[in-house]
Structures are given as structure tokens and as C-alpha cells.
Amino acid sequence: MESIEIKIDQLQESKPVKFTLGSEDVCVARIGDEVFAVADICSHAEASLSEGDIKDYKIECWLHGAEFDLRSGEVLTPPAFEAIETFAVVRDGDTVTISKKK
Numbered sequence: 001m002e003s004i005e006i007k008i009d010q011l012q013e014s015k016p017v018k019f020t021l022g023s024e025d026v027c028v029a030r031i032g033d034e035v036f037a038v039a040d041i042c043s044h045a046e047a048s049l050s051e052g053d054i055k056d057y058k059i060e061c062w063l064h065g066a067e068f069d070l071r072s073g074e075v076l077t078p079p080a081f082e083a084i085e086t087f088a089v090v091r092d093g094d095t096v097t098i099s100k101k102k
């Protein structure tokens, strides 16, 4: 199964980063010791969520302001109405492995 491995040092608090997993772009966000990975493409009009802002456990799309829950991918604020995919995140010490959920 495809996965990406990153070091926790590559992630700064509340500064999302885009990585590529196979043919998909993944937005990875660190909140304290927790790491979340969601589809990078906003479900509204395909803006890159890794250019958005994080607040609490939400990521806000920079283009029209839709907000998604980083934990579930659920939409919290319009204009988006479809959830985004979430990815499996496993942390082992300094290493974070991200893969598709089964």
C-alpha cells in the first residue's frame, strides 16, 4: 500500500503543508503533538487547502472561506457542502506515516 513518511520536524504548528501520495495531494497539519491529513483539494472549487488557515481543529479554505474539520473531513461552513477525504496517520517517534484509509 502506498504511503508517505515524513519527519515531525517538517511540520510546524498550525502551518499546513502539501505532500503527494500516489496521484493525490494531501494536506498535512500539525496541531500540538497531533497530525492530521486530509485531501488538499477543497470540495467546493478545488483550491489548495494547504494554503488555508488552521484554527482549533478546523482548516479554512483561503478562496471562499469554507471550513472543514481536520479530524473527520466534515464540512463545517459553506459554501462547500461535501466532506473531504481523510487519510490514516500513524506516528512512531519522530516519523509520521500517512496512507489511504482502508
Ligand code: FES
Pocket: 042, 043, 044, 045, 046, 047, 061, 062, 063, 064, 065, 066, 079, 080
Ligand atoms: S474553493 Fe474552497 S471554499 Fe471555494
